[in-house]
Amino acid sequence: MRKNTNPIAITTSTKRSKMRSCTNSLCFFCLMKETHVPTRRAGMKHFLSELPYSDDHDHVLVLSALWHIAMAHPNDKEYPSLGVFECMGSLIQRGLKDKGWVLRDQNIYIPYYAAHVIGSYTMHKAEFAEKAVESGVIPPLMELLRGKMSWVEQRVSVRALGHLASYNSTFEALVEYQEEIVKSAMEIASSCLDLVYEKFVGSSEENREKYHRDLLTRGVGGREIEDRKAEEWASQLQCWCLHLVKCFASKGRCLNLICNNNPIFLRDLCGMWGGLSNYTSTGGVGLIRILSYNKLSRKFIAESTQIIETLCNLCRSSDDWQYLGIECLLLLLKDPQTRYKVIEIAAFYLVDLVEIRRLGNRTNINLGEAITQALLSDYNQMETQFLKNNQNLQRVLREIWVLKVERERKEKLLCEERLEEKRALVNLIKQAANELFRLGEIEAAMRKYKEALDLCPLKFRKERMVLHSNKSQCHLLLRDPDAAISDSTRALCYSNPTNSHGKSLWRRSQAYDMKGLAKESLMDCIMFVDGGMKMEGGNGMGESKRIKIPYHAARMISKQMEAAWLFAPARLKKLASSQVKKAEDSSNNSREGHGITIRTMTK
Incomplete structure (x- = not known):
């Protein structure tokens, strides 16, 4: 040979x-x-x-x-x-x-x-x-696709089948196999990360398939390069499987198989984000979006608390797919059959986004207005039994009504002179709050920042951004991460462009870290560092300067990349399995030793 x-x-x-x-x-x-x-x-x-x-x-x-x-x-x-x-x-x-x-x-x-x-x-x-x-x-x-060889060949077969399923002219040729294709793609998407970790990344070099190693590194490179490429390929395999499922779901095919017969798959979708190695794929949220467009599958999405919470966290993040989370929630809120299953959770997140305008060039609509309309569509029917039993929801909707309807109407009647007077007064209150903060009177400073926000006109977006961001810092020091996320998100909605205020990004990253939401914390921290690098990248005359990433940000990125690593769940499973096996072996050895002692004593 x-x-x-x-x-x-x-x-x-x-x-x-x-x-x-x-x-x-x-x-x-x-x-x-x-x-x-x-x-x-x-x-x-x-x-x-x-x-x-x-x-x-x-x-x-x-x-x-x-x-x-x-x-x-x-x-x-x-x-x-x-x-x-x-x-x-x-x-x-x-x-x-x-x-x-x-x-x-x-x-x-x-x-x-x-x-x-x-x-x-x-x-x-x-x-x-x-x-x-x-x-x-x-x-x-x-x-x-059926796994007749290995995951490496599955990866390229899923890719090819996904292309064939993408065209109307060739899609029908796959309909004959549709249930098997969709079922296999879902199973591979759910299990491939565990499989690749077990068979390759988490195994010793001698246990790795030689031809897999050669394909991954093109014949050169050591274990580090192999692992990096295996992570990229595993991510592609998962994301291409999701794309294949999306091709069928977008045409209304196999929805019952995707949603009703496999609720575990829907739950797993929340964690299928592609990782940093596959930033071009929408991952699981892309499939959730497709399912949210269909009336039949939308009800299954609405019934999953985990999916709704994932979409809500995505909405309040600097992830590239933030707009997909917003779009999914708006679709669910506009459907009378899913609205009341979703609004009890979503309203407490979306209230922080009512002042957002646009996210890059992805949409031409004013997102804040769309969110406001979706949340307040039945505000005049607040006497319904549903809202009577949800006092907190009433409070949130009332807050949106006051902010987006009553205040806007009143402030339109104010002359420029009166608005400038308010601006001056707001600055005085902010200075008082800053002094209280400097003296360590955090709660008093937070109350002052809130006072300034209540007075500050909505058109003064920069001033409101700073006040919300400062208020977020107070919440951080008081160990209240949820409130800190809320205020820093509101500050980032006021920033221009959206999600560009460095201090708010760093504060929200810290708050997400407190809550153990590694991916959200990581995305905010990366955006914080990226913004700082753009600001310090040069003097506008073609000369660049050496960029130093702040130590605290570098440490946060390192921590969250470890926690959000694509194979982190697989590694934990393998570690848990190993510990269980060790415990069983120890227990068996103990019983054997106990048996020997008893036999010795009875001789």
């Missing part, structure tokens, strides 16, 4: 050397050099049709080259028109059926590369996806 080295590590010069010494008229690399287009196309078409049925120890070099071509030129029509999809599907089938062949030479890599080539060519073009389906790639991809 040949030495099992990673084919990706073979250099271009090696391939060129092979081309110079080759005498085979149907050599893949020689055909690539052929300048006569009809000859090259005819030869390549014949080569691809024969490749799955021939035995050559250089097969993997061909697959590696095709992988590079597909990744670099996914929109090029040449290879899809010459039968690359039929070839790749047949190679996967052979690898699954012929164990002797797949374990020979370096053929173990071939199913992975073949599925990757299919996924790369179907990534952008519907016509390529249609060609792939016509070529019969779905059955072999399904075999990989």
